[in-house]
Amino acid sequence: MAKRTAVKSKSADGVNPRQPCPCGSGKRYKACHGGADGGADVIVARPFAGLASEAELIALREFVPSATVKLPLKDAPREVVLASVLPMAAAGLVRADGTAFVGLQVQTRSGDLSRDLARAVQWAYTAETGDVLPVVGPEDGTNPGRLQDLLDVEASVSPELHADFAWWMPPGNEPAGDVALSLERANAAILPTERVDAPGVTAAYWVDAGDKAHLRWVRPEPEEQLLAALARLSVRGELDLGDGTRYAGSFRAHGLLVPVWDLDRESHSSEWAGPAEALGKRLLDALASLDSEPLSEAERRSRDGLRGRQITLR
Incomplete structure (x- = not known):
């Protein structure tokens, strides 16, 4: 009688492949984020599960119009600011003063918002002044992990709310072109x-x-x-x-x-x-x-x- 092939007890991430995926999708880890594609096509219903800041992130994603908060990143090469929305609904940008932003109210290219945000944060780590990330994706074959892998999961956040989107520009800089038009439209749509x-x-x-x-x-x-x-x-x-x-x-x-x-x-x-x-x-x-x-x-x-x-x- 042929011997059965042994099943690995743990993945490289320390998760049993047969156990539910930590992302909360309900699928086994090996069929989700433990798969070859890192779970790119899996719809994750609760993308911020496990983060102390989960509820605040949902508020910023869904209904807070203009807000910023410094991400509690682990071992990050630079500070990254999470923004409710950026000019032209960009996924990321580096302002003229060198401040790196990642947008939360953006279109996503996968079923896992946490994964998309992790890719945007990693883009911000090496982006240069004036760079813009219009949208996250398409998939480039890399596995960026998830936001939970990059953040201090126990850190709570207190977003700073703004009356308008003037913070899009560094002090003393005036918007022009498409950015000026986007700023005007965004300010007009704000609910206090x-x-x-x-x-x-x-x-x-x-x-x-x-x-x-x-x-x-x-x-x-x-x-x-x-x-x-x-x-x-x-x-x-x-x-x-x-x-x-x-x-x-x-x-x-x-x-x-x-x-x-x-x-x-x-x-x-x-x-x-x-x-x-x-x-x-x-x-x-x-x-x-x-x-x-x-x-x-x-x-x-x-x-x-x-x-x-x-x-x-x-």
């Missing part, structure tokens, strides 16, 4: 946005949508647990942020749920810090109670209703 800073509140943003204001809050909890906790608060009448506010629904973005509340537009963004902190505490208490108190019939109906008010963003 502010971070809601309060103890225990992260990745929560106040947004002025014109006719009303919203709180958009990227939550790190698994979706089913979060929906159950939201339903519990809803049945108790505790799912708002005070008079004149209401829970509007939620959307999924890159594997996490983003609940949204309608707010009184007349109130300043800073006035929502206290209500958000209080809501956050109620939500954590509700999450903790799920271990010992199953949902009631009314809470289950509420959860089903909340689930019906969701959309998914890729």
Whole structure:
């Protein structure tokens, strides 16, 4: 009887090829990022999983208009600044003063946003002043790894928000040509946005949508647990942020749920810090109670209703 060929117990990355891929795709590692192409064609639903900055990165990718943050890179040859969006929606550029930027709101060439960003960061390491990376790709046969391989995964980030896109240009430089046109269009499209800073509140943003204001809050909890906790608060009448506010629904973005509340537009963004902190505490208490108190019939109906008010963003 012929002997079976031995299967490698670990890959070069230290991952068992038969185990689920760390990227969260649901596939085995050998059929995903452990494959010959490094998982270029795999759709990764949660590209920033494992990063302490996951929720903030999702906010910058999906709805924060103008923001920058220094990436907490490991052993990097130069500093790289992550930007919500760059001129002409470029994937990367080096400003006239030598500052290297990587854009987050860009078109991607693979199913793994983390992989694309890693390639853009590695481009920024060696790019020269004035260089522009219009788009990441096409695949060149190299395996850049993923953003998780380049960052300090335990480092949290606090993005700096800007009222416009003047930071695209170094101080004293005036835009011209296509950059000037792109800057004008980008500034005209900005919705006023502010971070809601309060103890225990992260990745929560106040947004002025014109006719009303919203709180958009990227939550790190698994979706089913979060929906159950939201339903519990809803049945108790505790799912708002005070008079004149209401829970509007939620959307999924890159594997996490983003609940949204309608707010009184007349109130300043800073006035929502206290209500958000209080809501956050109620939500954590509700999450903790799920271990010992199953949902009631009314809470289950509420959860089903909340689930019906969701959309998914890729």
